[in-house]
Amino acid sequence: MAARFTFEKRVGAWLSGASDALVSVLFPAGCRLCERVLVHASTVPICEECLGSFLALGGAVCETCGQPLAAWSLGVERATESSVCPECQTRGYGFDRARSYALYQAGLVRAIVLLKFERVEPLGRWFAGRLAEVARKEALAADIVVPVPLHRQRERERGYNQADLIAKPLAGKLGLPYRAVLLVRTKPRPDKHILSLEERWDSVRGAFATRPGTKVDNLRVLLVDDVMTTGATLDACARVLRGAGAKSVIGLTVARAARHPS
Numbered sequence: 001m002a003a004r005f006t007f008e009k010r011v012g013a014w015l016s017g018a019s020d021a022l023v024s025v026l027f028p029a030g031c032r033l034c035e036r037v038l039v040h041a042s043t044v045p046i047c048e049e050c051l052g053s054f055l056a057l058g059g060a061v062c063e064t065c066g067q068p069l070a071a072w073s074l075g076v077e078r079a080t081e082s083s084v085c086p087e088c089q090t091r092g093y094g095f096d097r098a099r100s101y102a103l104y105q106a107g108l109v110r111a112i113v114l115l116k117f118e119r120v121e122p123l124g125r126w127f128a129g130r131l132a133e134v135a136r137k138e139a140l141a142a143d144i145v146v147p148v149p150l151h152r153q154r155e156r157e158r159g160y161n162q163a164d165l166i167a168k169p170l171a172g173k174l175g176l177p178y179r180a181v182l183l184v185r186t187k188p189r190p191d192k193h194i195l196s197l198e199e200r201w202d203s204v205r206g207a208f209a210t211r212p213g214t215k216v217d218n219l220r221v222l223l224v225d226d227v228m229t230t231g232a233t234l235d236a237c238a239r240v241l242r243g244a245g246a247k248s249v250i251g252l253t254v255a256r257a258a259r260h261p262s
């Protein structure tokens with residue numbers, strides 16, 4: 001019964017994905033963010049203006065966590081001269097560095113929702129293109145690409161892992177091996193909405209593991225997810241990878257929640 005339900009769900013998801021792609025090529029469909037008519041025959045269901053509205057991260061960023069340093073110096077006495085943000089000066093992470101394509105705001109929040117709940121694969125490939133640019137610009141050294149996993153139960157409900165939709169085409173663009181099943185999430189995400197930052201750190205502590213028999217000895221890992229909020233998830237995954245022998249771990253996400261000094 002459960003198996004049949006999953007199968008039907010998968011077929012349904014495949015059909016809706018296929019028809020979306022077909023429709024946007026054959027008929028002038030509306031942009032999924034602003035409803036403007038899509039004039040280019042693109043399979044990405046978002047118009048050029050909306051794609052161009054995403055706030056790509058540029059300028060000076062924290063060497064460790066990648067957040068814009070400007071956010072810390074605006075109106076704050078301790079204007080930072082350092083290339084590491086005040087937060088990273090006091091907190092250690094399991095990853096060596098983290099970088100993102102753009103700020104998690106406005107249109108990008110809605111685009112990530114599309115990817116997360118409607119399996120818009122062409123959008124995943126478009127994001128992968130932006131992340132490949134970041135990886136090249138920042139000279140992010142890696143041997144393998146690994147997605148942040150969902151808990152098995154969550155992935156079964158959704159039918160896919162949204163990080164997969166970004167990480168797999170990214171590995172292709174970078175010419176690196178893709179290791180989709182290297183990490184597993186052993187502890188499910190709590191159902192209740194997490195409010196505090198401390199709760200976020202608590203909820204992912206010990207939530208990940210490597211699959212038995214996994215070999216990451218001396219490998220440099222590019223760890224990919226859709227959004228980085230506190231860095232707790234990337235940190236938890238990175239600690240497991242380092243524990244399994246990885247030489248380095250770099251977190252790479254499409255979006256980055258804007259942080260402000262509290």
Ligand SMILES: [Zn+2]
Nearest residue numbers: 031034047050
């Ligand atoms: Zn639009």
Ligand SMILES: [Zn+2]
Nearest residue numbers: 062065085088
């Ligand atoms: Zn930092």
